Amino acid sequence: MMQIKNIKSFVLLVITLVLGSNINAQVHDKSWQNMIHNKESKWFATDEAKQIAENVLLYQRDIGGWPKNVQMHHPLSKEQKEELLLKKKTNEGATTDNGATIQELLFLSKIYGQTKREAYKKAFLKGVDYILEAQYDNGGWPQFYPLRKGYYTHITYNDDSMVNIMKLLKALIDDSGVYTIKPFEAQLQKITTAFNKGIDCILKTQYKQNGVLTAWCAQHDEVTLEPADARSFELKSLSGAESAHIVLLLMSIENPSKDIINAINSAVTWFEKVKITGLRKDRIYNGVGKIVDKRMIPDETAPAIWARFMNLEDNKPFFCDRDGIKKWKLEDIGDERRNGYAWYKSDPQLVLDAYPIWKSSLKKKRTKKHKDELNITVAKDGSGDYVSIQEAINNTKSFPYDRVTIHVKNGIYKEKVKIHEWNSNIQLVGESKENTIITYDDYFNKVGLGRNSTFYTYTLLVEANNVILKNLTIENSSGRVGQAVALSVFSDEVAVVNCKLLGNQDTLYASGKGKQYYKDCYIEGTTDFIFGSATAFFENCEIHSKKNSYITAASTPKDSLFGYVFKDCKLTADKDVDEVYLGRPWRIYAQTVFINCDLSTHILPEGWHNWSKPEAEKTTFYAEYKNYGKSFKPKKRVEWSHQLKKRESEAYTIKNVLGNDKKTSKTEWYETF
Structure with a gap:
């Protein structure tokens, strides 16, 4: 049987690979993204990398974020550089959409690891501060910050925008080795608070359908937390792909709370309920390899797929053109949206594959018992009897005759x-x-x-x-x-x-x-x-x-x-x-x-x-x-x-104020520690 350590490693590997592959999901030219993720470590010490880093620093807005869909490695003219200096001050376009800011931070981390140049570290930490500043009090993040009018203010799970942010914060908290730059202590505490608030937001936005938890929507209203519309063809709906990556994030948490466990179990049940079988995506290409048509073909051997958008009331898949009207068949929308958008995804299958292993690992952790009922240890890393203080308290004996000591290891x-x-x-x-x-x-x-x-x-x-x-x-x-x-x-x-x-x-x-x-x-x-x-x-x-x-x-x-x-x-x-x-x-x-x-x-x-x-x-x-x-x-x-x-002050001794046996030398309750 697979050992716990290996089970955990497998689940985390699946989660890391899946989440990592979804940054910049809607960017057509992914050269910049590929450069960040695929270049060997030693390349980041080269003059080429340093020259690109100057562009990255130049594109960073004064508020700390970067614009999206920019190929940072492309050379810049003198005029372009002057224009970017102006945009720095206006903070125009700063966002975390399509992997922006997150991927630039990873680049800066990698080049700092090779060069130790302080400017890269400073820009990185400024970018982290930008993410912290952009977070709403309720734990969610907008698509753009400073805020832009319209749907951009909604809490955005679309294209894994918020999941990518949470992954970054988690890697910094865990000191996972992904990033070579370590936040200072005060900033790390803010990061931890932001991550926990983000988890709270995720749990609160999980949609209840007839009182039953299901999944998440691509956007949620930043005030009410209810599902929200985005573009005309992105109506409020339950989302298969985005929900899958949210669940993978929750599964990566080392010691999940009961609420997190319930959220995962509920989402997995929903994924099973709404999966589509016996249907295959078919693409028609022209002579130069461009998709000119998409069709759904009956195929009993096809693996399960999930619709991008599902009706909030009954989970029914729907499709939408730029007219904002729901259609119930893919062929009912125009060529541009039908061929230029991912209407079906298979991401939830990765959750279903990882779920049994995660469940088994969780069960083994939960069955561990503490040996000494009077001395219990709580530790965030799972090395104690419990990972939650409340869980430890709830499992102590009621009205004990002897004192129960709950030792709480360092942690937040x-x-x-x-x-x-x-x-x-x-x-x-x-x-x-x-x-x-x-x-x-x-x-x-x-x-x-x-x-x-x-x-x-x-x-x-x-x-x-x-x-x-x-x-x-x-x-x-x-x-x-x-x-x-x-x-x-x-x-x-x-x-x-x-x-x-x-x-x-x-x-x-x-x-x-x-x-x-x-x-x-x-x-x-x-x-x-x-x-x-x-x-x-x-x-x-x-x-x-x-x-x-x-x-x-x-x-x-x-x-x-x-x-x-x-x-x-x-x-x-x-x-x-x-x-x-x-x-x-x-x-x-x-x-x-x-x-x-x-x-x-x-x-x-x-x-x-x-x-x-x-x-x-x-x-x-x-x-x-x-x-x-x-x-x-x-x-x-x-x-x-x-x-x-003086005579009046003598009444204010600790024994006189708190004691129960004021006229004897008997040990008082406040003297027993």
Whole structure:
């Protein structure tokens, strides 16, 4: 029987060959494409290659992309060069259609590998930035960027435009060796985010026919994600060829999620359902070898084929001329479109051939069991017990008597993670704070669940008691788009140690009536980025403001003894930030205290804001004790805040705030890690 490693290699080989062969599918003169793919490595060190590289640099627009259907190796006159210099500034024609930009990046990578000339690397990285900039927030890419009016703005799977982009990003993420130029770390993180968003877009655009997932269309509307028309003869429809290459891309993902697996299985079922047998394409040529007619001939021995366009409602193949009217027979459209367009394709057969092997490989991976129920490992590369953090949590014992430690290897985990109420006594430990990253990009308007949408935007949600999070980066990557939570904690006896909490508005939702401990953490945000009702003790943390706004928005219950306590923390800010409040009351009984904290120059002299609630000035408790730094100006604080006396400050020890056995020396829950 074929070994797993060989199965994986076979599937990836099929996928690579198929996807690689489809770049520039509609370019008639493929000399430039052939030169990029077929020249030996040593040729890229020749003077001929270097001269062509100068053309490639000249054709690159200032925005980073290239125009399509250009034979870059053709010599340029002085006038042509002057014209290209003008087009550089206008960014005219920059696109990823027909393999443009993707193939130029491959050329630059190959010539850089031989010459190490910095200009090639700079142009390559600029081209990658162009692709990242062109991506929509929903994860799709338009055909042209800067955007052109018309169907060019649609999310474009046609001629594998988006698949080619995704292949490039995946090769850079995997460091597969295809490209000799490696992105810098910050750019690589953006690439990973872009790839994950692209996969999300692919999953969301898979068409449902009567509630059943099928395949994809050549174009999808960039706002609604619904099927969309393109040219007059390219009406919205299910596409055989483009869908095949999307599925091959999904099959190349090393550790697919359940949604990806479901998408592949559904598409394969659809391919089987709509394949056409007993019909053969027949071409009629003239004396000089030009196709003058195409016909479909009955032939029981012919291999399966698939229509280019299929009706959204019933999968019925149709054909279209430049008049934009559906025809149900190929012979019913004119010579020009009938002979100049690929109306039938066999690409889905490659998916059907690879599918059994992919399925077998997947099954063997899924049957692997972890030996130690108290120590579980998650690793993106498949070397652990699970590849998904959520999968590991879901497979732990409910309400365990002993602590379960889930070790998370370095990697970027694009997933919403929920530690359920029954998953108590869990410890989630990253390999390193900097490189073990849990990220997601939900935000208020994206979730769209009404006025309480904020609470659904979390990247990681803790509902269980007695949980430890350690050595992790927890990020909401949606950007400055309103409320978007990175970490939500609703429960009791939760410790967050040596973690980075990244986001903008509402980064940390520290809520519920339980007790929470944040130690040696970095927490950043813009507005109200630490908010909620919990009793929370922050020790030796860096609290970083990214905008002139508010740090805390406590909603402490009226009967709570303590709210938020910050001790030995450092408050920092971006360079242009200089007007930040320590807090404002989300609810009028808010309690927030800063003790022995270093306040940089960004904190406003008044310190606190009443959120336009005059009554809150009588009910909140905002206080400080022995803070220091340029922004510690106790005499200028609002008169309804407090500067604690030494005797009053003694109430704010960690044992007093978080402890359960205040009068004994018994080990407390926050001392057990």
